[in-house]
Amino acid sequence: MLSTTGSDNVNVNSAIANATQMTPYNTACPYQNNSIIESEEGLPFHIICGWDLAGYGDYFPWGLDYRPHTETMEECMELCAHAHPLCLGVGWNSDLTAGYGNCYLKNSQVGNLVADSYHTHVALVNLPSIDACSSITVPQQILSNDKTFNVTCFEGRSGSSNITSVYSANITGCIDECATYNGPESCLGVFYDNSFADGFDNCYLLNATGSANAPFNSTYAELVSDNSNPTSTSTSSASSNSTDGSSSSSKAWIAGPVVGVVAAVAFVALGVFWWRKRRSGQQQDVKFAPLARNSPPPDKSVVLAELPQQHNVSEMEDLNKRQAGYTTESSHKTSPYNDMLNIFRRMMSSIPRVPIPANGVDYRGKIVLAPMVRSGELPSRLIALKYGADLVWGPETIDRAIMGAVRRVNPRNNTIEFTRIPSNSSKSADQLPKESVIYRIDPENEKGKLIFQIGTASPEFAVQAAKVVAGDVAGIDVNSGCPKPFSTSGGMGAALLRTPDKLVSILESLVREVGTPYKIGISVKIRLLETPELTKSLVTRLVATGITGLTIHCRTTPMRPRERAIRDQLSMIAEVCRNAGVACVMNGDVTSRDQALELMKEYNVDGAMIATAAEANSSCFRSEADGGLLPWRDVVKDYVKEAIRVENKFGNTKYLLNMMIKAKDKAGAQAKQSKNYVDVCRTLEFDDLLPAAVEVDKILGLEMKGVTSKITEKETKPSAVQNAMENNESAKAAGISGHIKKQQSNVQHGPGPIRTTSARASVPNTPIETDVDLSVLAAPQQSGVAV
Ligand SMILES: Cc1cc2nc3c(=O)[nH]c(=O)nc-3n(C[C@H](O)[C@H](O)[C@H](O)COP(=O)(O)O)c2cc1C
Known part of the structure; x- marks a missing residue:
């Protein structure tokens, strides 16, 4: 009983x-x-x-x-x-x-x-794809069933209720649904969601015309005259009478329709x-x-x-x-x-949700890699994903560094590279200027999982910069938490916490001019303010800008990285976000997947972000049940393999190795002295990576820099092949002769043609390692970064 x-x-x-x-x-x-x-x-x-x-x-x-x-x-x-x-x-x-x-x-x-x-x-x-509304593709007036509808692009509606919702492949079909609707209520307009953000049933029939609401990828059509029935006249008075919303029980956030009602109807x-x-x-x-x-x-x-x-x-x-x-x-x-x-x-009590755009991603339920200058370059992100990170943030990149960058696909590994000529590059007449890769993306492995973080203090620059990468990422995040002078002196990072009007304007511009047309989410990463009241009032403003996510780094601006994160404002912040339909991600002293899940439950937040723990060993994204943290050697090997494959700048790889390798290990200590990828593979005895290391060193112009002995032919063969060659005749029988098979190297030969968005003949095909790292210029590297 x-x-x-x-x-x-x-x-x-x-x-x-x-x-x-x-x-x-x-x-x-x-x-x-x-x-x-x-x-x-x-x-x-x-x-x-x-x-x-x-x-x-x-x-x-x-x-x-x-x-x-x-x-x-x-x-x-x-x-x-x-x-x-x-x-x-x-x-x-x-x-x-x-x-x-x-x-x-x-x-x-x-x-x-x-x-x-x-x-x-x-x-x-x-999901089928649907075009955004535009004056070219959609006429301003549509006649259906002897009813005339005025059409407005990028407009939502409030003060009206949904009679029902159905799927429609285009606005015309949606208007037809309204024009022929024969139910107890009259259909006076439609709200057509071009992004499916709120459901596949994207054509919402409205019982009132209401008033214009926040723009996003939607189309509004209003019935302006009805000749289908001789007794009916212009609908405008009926429409305006019903705009007071008194008959509506609208509680949903979405621009226009009361989705709760739709949900109920459905x-x-x-x-x-x-x-x-x-x-x-x-x-x-x-x-x-x-x-x-x-x-x-x-x-x-x-x-x-x-x-x-x-x-x-x-x-x-x-x-x-x-x-x-x-x-x-x-x-x-x-x-x-x-x-x-x-x-x-x-x-x-329908829960509001800012719609997640079609090419964006919902941060709810996600455990993610934090943005980290230097430590968040492509190979680090790839191994974090391999070990189970649900999403990855790229390192903060300053707006002006990415503006004007050339996008191209590296034919050797299919990564997307955004490159530019550093302003202080070689000027001698007989030398072509050296390019630098500002940002690199692996479109296959990072698809739908990469958030580009921007450092900015200007809505215009932010928009221009975000547009450069918007087609290749799932979201744009604004860094509003970096306390370092290089950031704050330009009005960026944590300085934006003191200029909320500017921050709001940056976010609104990004939502309107990048998020909406590219169908990706815009988010912001902030720190705590001095008091819960100040934090609450800032968060309340930010979540009303149309962003889909907010990350709170649970430290105040003056706090050092080693100081323990403060979590007592977290539940309050999560609630403010929830009430506005925005996902809230917590950050600060999260060290593993399992701990992250517990903290998310304890503080009722939607997601968690890990920085320093992942920088040291990104297998922290594996749950204990999956084996938990791996030994550093395994992680370093995976990292080096990816770094070679994607042709990561060696200086950056070495920096990361320093963070990952345990100091007391002898081979590890030697690896820290490496001058090229071959050195790394030799000292750490990653023999099977040597052939690819040789290739990438050539591509990056590092082959002469090595500190270990001259490369022998033996080392240019994968060890398995070498063993087979020496010990096993069946290798020869299988056709593995004295030369290296191309596909056994992670790096393919030959620069090949590089597709670029702008045809610049003088641009060398292969980006060369330069002394100037523009992503670092964007956010200078220092030890003990406290961004
Ligand atoms: C090396 C390093 C680089 C960082 N770079 C950035 C950055 O580019 N953008 C940013 O918003 N935060 C940056 N941060 C801050 C982290 O994203 C994170 O907020 C902070 O380290 C707290 O998380 P943790 O306690 O898990 O380390 C950086 C942190 C480190 C350690």
Whole structure:
């Protein structure tokens, strides 16, 4: 028998589960592996059978405050297709081993596919692309069903309620929906979300015209005359009468529609669908028919080999364990009636969310690598990602350093390089000026995961600089926390905390001129102010600028890095962010993934950022369950391998090695004296990396600088090949002769043609190591950086 104990007899929900409710469903994947399946409205899902999603942004859509249970994967996908804000995929647990709530809705596609031990199948959304509204593509007036609509680009609406929402591929189709809508309320306009930020059902039919609201990637169309019915006249008076919002129960933040209402409408419709199905017991009423364009499923082992490696098993297991509790509360809610009751409860207190743009990323649930000048260059970011960082911030780059940089793709490793000629480079007539790489991106491995941090004190410069990289990153972050004089003397970094008007203006400009057109998020990283009141008032202003995320470094500006982070303002800051729909990321003395998860729970923040712990050993992003911290040698080897592959500046690599190598190790101490990559590989005995080291030293012009002995031919061969050559005739039989096979080197030969955005014949193909490092010029390097 269940009973309540102590004084808490009010907040306890108890119920005994009906054991039959936990009967597992058929565990076989209901669709062909790797096929594309469309929802009723045409949302394509990519099916991945027998895998699970870890770190993919578990969330509850508006209108739901618990994980839904569905009898079929189809129902789970249907929930996703109608969810607000946007659902980007599902994991469906067929056998209920992870708990009764078996339909895991995801609002992010950043995470890891993990081998599944719970009979889970995955469906990832392939969002169709929709153009932004422009006066060229969209006429100012559209006639539909004898009704005329005036169209305005980049406008939202407040003071109106949604009658319903549906998916529409364009504004014309959306207007058609309104013009032909035949329900109890009149449709007087539409809000069309060109970014799907708030859901795939992106065409919101409005019951009032309301008033103009914050611009983002949306289109507003207002009914101005109606000739479809002889008795009807101009709608303008009716429209204006209803703009006071008195009939509206709008609570949602989103510019315009009351998404909570939409969510309710969608979920009610879905509830009816669900209820009907349960009563009829027809599980096989298939709405998701495999598309004709399905290609035959490739051999599963091939598909799986292409999937990302497993990093976050424990996180998923934790989540599963939490769900597996089959709590009395969730069992209490399993009837459709109670589902709907909760939906309406939720609707009344709908949580606002600043929409996450289509090419952006939600910081919620993420454990991320901090921006670090020097320590956050590409190889460091890549190994952080390898060890499980969900997102990575690049090092602060000053606006003027990146403005005017040339973007090009390095054909040897496919990284994107932003290069420029330093102002103090060689001026002699017979020498071409030397280029310097300001910023380097790995578009494949950093896709959707890289945040570019900008140092700026000017809205105009910030916008110009951000536009240079906006097409290649998932977000732009403004550094408003660096306390060093090089930053603050120019009005940047922590100086912006003292000039909130300027900071607000920078963020608003970036949101409007970069975030919206490039569909990426804008965020800010700040420090604590002297008092909670001051911090609160600043954060309140910042979260109203349209940013999607705010990182709080829990130290005040005068505090040194070694001083313990102060966390007593954290919950308050998180609440201010939450109320505005902005993700809050905590920073300061976070040292591991497991600790980060605990802190996020304790302070109710959305994400956590790690700096110095990751600088020393970025395997801190691995949870204990995944093996935890690796020995420094393993991490250094991974780092050197990436540094060679991406042709990282040797000076920067050496700096990082100094931070990573434990001082007492003899080989490590020698490695610190290295003058090129070959030196590093020799002293640390990374023999298999030597051939690639030889190549990269040539490319960077370092081959003559080495301090270790002359390179022997032996060292230019991978050790495995060398061993095979010396000991095993089968190597020769396999065609491995006396020369090195090209593909065995991490670095491919030959500079090859370099694609650049501007054709400058005089630019040398290969960026050369220069004494002047512009990214350092951007934010000068010093020991004990306290940014
Ligand atoms: C080497 C180094 C470089 C840094 N560079 C930046 C930077 O470019 N931008 C920034 O906002 N913070 C920078 N920081 C600050 C960190 O991002 C972070 O806020 C700070 O180190 C506190 O986190 P922690 O306690 O995990 O180290 C840097 C910190 C270090 C150690």
